Amino acid sequence: MRKKTDYRVIAENELSAGERDRLDGRQSSAAAARDRHAALVAWAKRDRPGFETLARWVVATCRVGREVEASDSLTAAGIECWCPRERLRARPRRRLQAVDIFRPVFRGYIFVRVIPDRYSYAGLLSAARLRGLMCDGGQPYLMPPALMERLMLAALERERKQEDSENLPPLPDLVGKRVTIRSGPFAEFAVTVRRLLSKRRQVVVEIPIFGAMKEVPLDVDLIHL
Incomplete structure (x- = not known):
């Protein structure tokens, strides 16, 4: 089992002249590199x-x-x-x-x-x-x-x-409710809300198009209860 190596801080006065010169040289080189x-x-x-x-x-x-x-x-x-x-x-x-x-x-x-x-x-x-x-x-x-x-x-x-x-206030829970479209090509249509797109401030409603129910996203400002 290896013994743990003990480290001791060496005081400056314990360094030899050659070691001091090498240390000063390294510090000078580092300072010059930073500059x-x-x-x-x-x-x-x-x-x-x-x-x-x-x-x-x-x-x-x-x-x-x-x-x-x-x-x-x-x-x-x-x-x-x-x-x-x-x-x-x-x-x-x-x-x-x-x-x-x-x-x-x-x-x-x-x-x-x-x-x-x-x-x-x-x-x-x-x-x-x-x-x-x-x-x-x-x-x-x-x-x-x-x-x-x-x-x-x-x-x-x-x-x-x-x-x-x-x-903006959170959208009310309109899923499953019947609402009326205020304006646009589907004005006055009574439709059912299927989903909420909160981040877009939109609701997804079902509208009869070409004989089938299609989901269409609408701005929440375009409908009223």
């Missing part, structure tokens, strides 16, 4: 001179599932990035309550805004665990400003709809 890394990352930061005038959006790739980690690292380093997320309702397990989870919309991709030159790209790839940059013709692809604006507006609209849906 070189910081100087490289600085090229990709948003406080770089001329950033607001020259910066463009590029697409960085990372491992799927590491998008949030990578974007947090970039933000902490002072690099502007965008990782839109969608909120999903996780199914409850056993007696636990359902919880909201936030999943990146673009799996494996992060949008980053930098000045488009090789110095920024090198600093960007050094700042976080990224796989690379999406390229076109061997060069990092620069996202068209109009497309980026549409993507961001769409993300804001999706967030707004989610927030609005949280403030």
